[in-house]
Amino acid sequence: xxxxxxxxxxxxxxxxxxxxxxxxxxxxxxxxxxxxxxxxxxxxxxxxxxxxxxxxxxxxxxxxxxxxxxxxxxxxxxxxxxxxxxxxxxxxxxxxxxxxxxxxxxxxxxxxxxxxxxxxxxxxxxxxxxxxxxxxxxxxxxxxxxxxxxxxxxxxxxxxxxxxxxxxxxxxxxxxxxxxxxxxxxxxxxxxxxxxxxxxxxxxxxxxxxxxxxxxxxxxxxxxxxxxxxxxxxxxxxxxxxxxxxxxxxxxxxxxxxxxxxxxxxxxxxxxxxxxxxxxxxxxxxxxxxxxxxxxxxxxxxxxxxxxxxxxxxxxx
Amino acid sequence: xxxxxxxxxxxxxxxxxxxxxxxxxxxxxxxxxxxxxxxxxxxxxxxxxxxxxxxxxxxxxxxxxxxxxxxxxxxxxxxxxxxxxxxxxxxxxxxxxxxxxxxxxxxxxxxxxxxxxxxxxxxxxxxxxxxxxxxxxxxxxxxxxxxxxxxxxxxxxxxxxxxxxxxxxxxxxxxxxxxxxxxxxxxxxxxxxxxxxxxxxxxxxxxxxxxxxxxxxxxxxxxxxxxxxxxxxxxxxxxxxxxxxxxxx
Numbered sequence: 017x018x019x020x021x022x023x024x025x026x027x028x029x030x031x032x033x034x035x036x037x038x039x040x041x042x043x044x045x046x047x048x049x050x051x052x053x054x055x056x057x058x059x060x061x062x063x064x065x066x067x068x069x070x071x072x073x074x075x076x077x078x079x080x081x082x083x084x085x086x087x088x089x090x091x092x093x094x095x096x097x098x099x100x101x102x103x104x105x106x107x108x109x110x111x112x113x114x115x116x117x118x119x120x121x122x123x124x125x126x127x128x129x130x131x132x133x134x135x136x137x138x139x140x141x142x143x144x145x146x147x148x149x150x151x152x153x154x155x156x157x158x159x160x161x162x163x164x165x166x167x168x169x170x171x172x173x174x175x176x177x178x179x180x181x182x183x184x185x186x187x188x189x190x191x192x193x194x195x196x197x198x199x200x201x202x203x204x205x206x207x208x209x210x211x212x213x214x215x216x217x218x219x220x221x222x223x224x225x226x227x228x229x230x231x232x233x234x235x236x237x238x239x240x241x242x243x244x245x246x247x248x249x250x251x252x253x254x255x256x257x258x259x260x261x262x263x264x265x266x267x268x269x270x271x272x273x274x275x276x277x278x279x280x281x282x283x284x285x286x287x288x289x290x291x292x293x294x295x296x297x298x299x300x301x302x303x304x305x306x307x308x309x310x311x312x313x314x315x316x317x318x319x320x321x322x323x324x325x326x327x328x329x330x331x332x333x
Numbered sequence: 334x335x336x337x338x339x340x341x342x343x344x345x346x347x348x349x350x351x352x353x354x355x356x357x358x359x360x361x362x363x364x365x366x367x368x369x370x371x372x373x374x375x376x377x378x379x380x381x382x383x384x385x386x387x388x389x390x391x392x393x394x395x396x397x398x399x400x401x402x403x404x405x406x407x408x409x410x411x412x413x414x415x416x417x418x419x420x421x422x423x424x425x426x427x428x429x430x431x432x433x434x435x436x437x438x439x440x441x442x443x444x445x446x447x448x449x450x451x452x453x454x455x456x457x458x459x460x461x462x463x464x465x466x467x468x469x470x471x472x473x474x475x476x477x478x479x480x481x482x483x484x485x486x487x488x489x490x491x492x493x494x495x496x497x498x499x500x501x502x503x504x505x506x507x508x509x510x511x512x513x514x515x516x517x518x519x520x521x522x523x524x525x526x527x528x529x530x531x532x533x534x535x536x537x538x539x540x541x542x543x544x545x546x547x548x549x550x551x552x553x554x555x556x557x558x559x560x561x562x563x564x565x566x567x568x569x570x571x572x573x574x575x576x577x578x579x580x581x582x
Contacts (some may be wrong), residue, residue: 307562
């Protein structure tokens with residue numbers, strides 16, 4: 017039994033959530049093999065080889081893998097999967113796009129968004145936006161699994177010296193073409209891994225008002241999140257969305273501002289260690305899960321919040 | 334151009350679901366059911382393509398129990414031309430649904446298949462990608478914008494880092510994000526008209542595909558409950574609690 021884990025990277029660096037998936041994979045079997053497929057991505061292969069839990073790196077370099085199109089990566093993964101019992105990726109947009117394509121060709125029923133490994137064939141996963149958990153047992157010979165990264169700790173990035181094995185690229189169909197990627201550049205920590213997240217909802221009333229959130233985020237070195245309502249209203253980009261169909265975050269501190277607490281939003285943040293809610297509607301459902309609730313007009317509370325933070329001698333970073 | 338739209342009937346997104354005491358699943362008796370929200374975006378996008386003259390026919394398909402027909406009927410009321418209801422009284426996993434949809438695609442020969450990006454009940458996010466794989470078609474997943482250009486379609490995808498644009502050849506699979514469009518409501522006259530539109534009924538087990546579930550649901554359980562905390566009276570108190578009690582700032 018061995019595991020084929022699909023690394024997510026940008027051809028220069030490994031995406032951090034791959035480390036969380038590696039931890040999850042190692043709970044199934046020690047023999048964790050990581051596929052690094054991309055273009056001119058040898059540095060990523062070396063980075064992965066240094067991860068102590070990784071036993072082997074499969075490195076495949078081809079222009080057709082440059083933009084990680086699922087159509088192009090799938091034939092390679094399907095071929096490599098012959099000698100592995102489990103195929104694993106992170107349950108972010110990379111893994112969600114890719115893994116079902118692989119699973120279908122292997123005639124395997126995929127297990128999505130696993131939050132706990134019970135054994136090599138039994139897993140726990142959330143359904144209904146995390147309002148229920150289901151224990152499942154896969155009867156497929158091979159398992160195709162996506163891992164919810166925030167449910168597992170990242171594997172230590174050093175201490176290993178795995179063998180790097182070059183793998184020939186497999187011919188890809190020419191049915192899809194990458195055009196462009198528009199990434200939001202930010203000086204702030206990444207939403208998925210930030211220690212503190214402050215999110216705004218429909219109550220923010222405009223995109224411009226997010227500057228109130230931003231100034232507190234800067235003070236706390238926090239990432240900025242948003243509810244679906246705020247994203248739909250165009251206040252802020254989709255990459256900030258926290259919730260069932262957005263990102264799942266588990267920070268030490270989550271501050272929800274002007275967010276009522278729809279089921280879909282709670283699904284993305286309710287595992288946070290400490291939750292603060294600031295909302296002028298005292299009946300808002302967000303208060304039922306908040307450790308500290310402040311019933312107040314956010315346009316008064318946020319500037320005060322910043323003032324109070326400025327008064328503190330030290331702030332944890 | 335012909336478009337196939339696949340829809341699913343799920344527990345309404347506003348309903349607070351209840352886990353059955355015996356752990357066998359989630360209570361669906363006397364619970365409001367609706368079309369899976371992103372599936373409404375899938376229908377809307379197809380109808381828009383028809384209105385702009387780019388699509389000639391929209392066929393809507395669902396897999397599910399008798400009442401799943403309501404979901405097809407609703408799609409007919411907002412502009413789909415005819416429906417296909419593949420009957421199944423029990424849950425079929427995304428892989429099985431993808432195999433059923435492949436059969437329908439082979440029969441209907443659409444140029445485009447639209448699906449919602451994820452069903453809000455099992456949260457699998459698989460069916461569209463699996464269908465694309467089984468057909469060897471390209472996939473434009475989590476689409477928030479599409480632009481039809483002759484033999485290709487440009488899809489803007491919502492990805493973790495922001496947006497990604499790809500160009501895929503037709504025929505293609507597109508899974509729709511909630512921000513792709515604003516689904517319309519059916520007007521009463523159109524609801525009446527939809528009652529006359531044809532819905533073909535098929536049985537899942539007659540289609541000659543392997544729909545046996547591979548995953549056993551051992552137990553459905555409530556997630557650990559989060560205890561509500563306290564209300565603070567002022568911002569100063571809040572900051573003090575965060576600093577001294579929770580020790581997170």
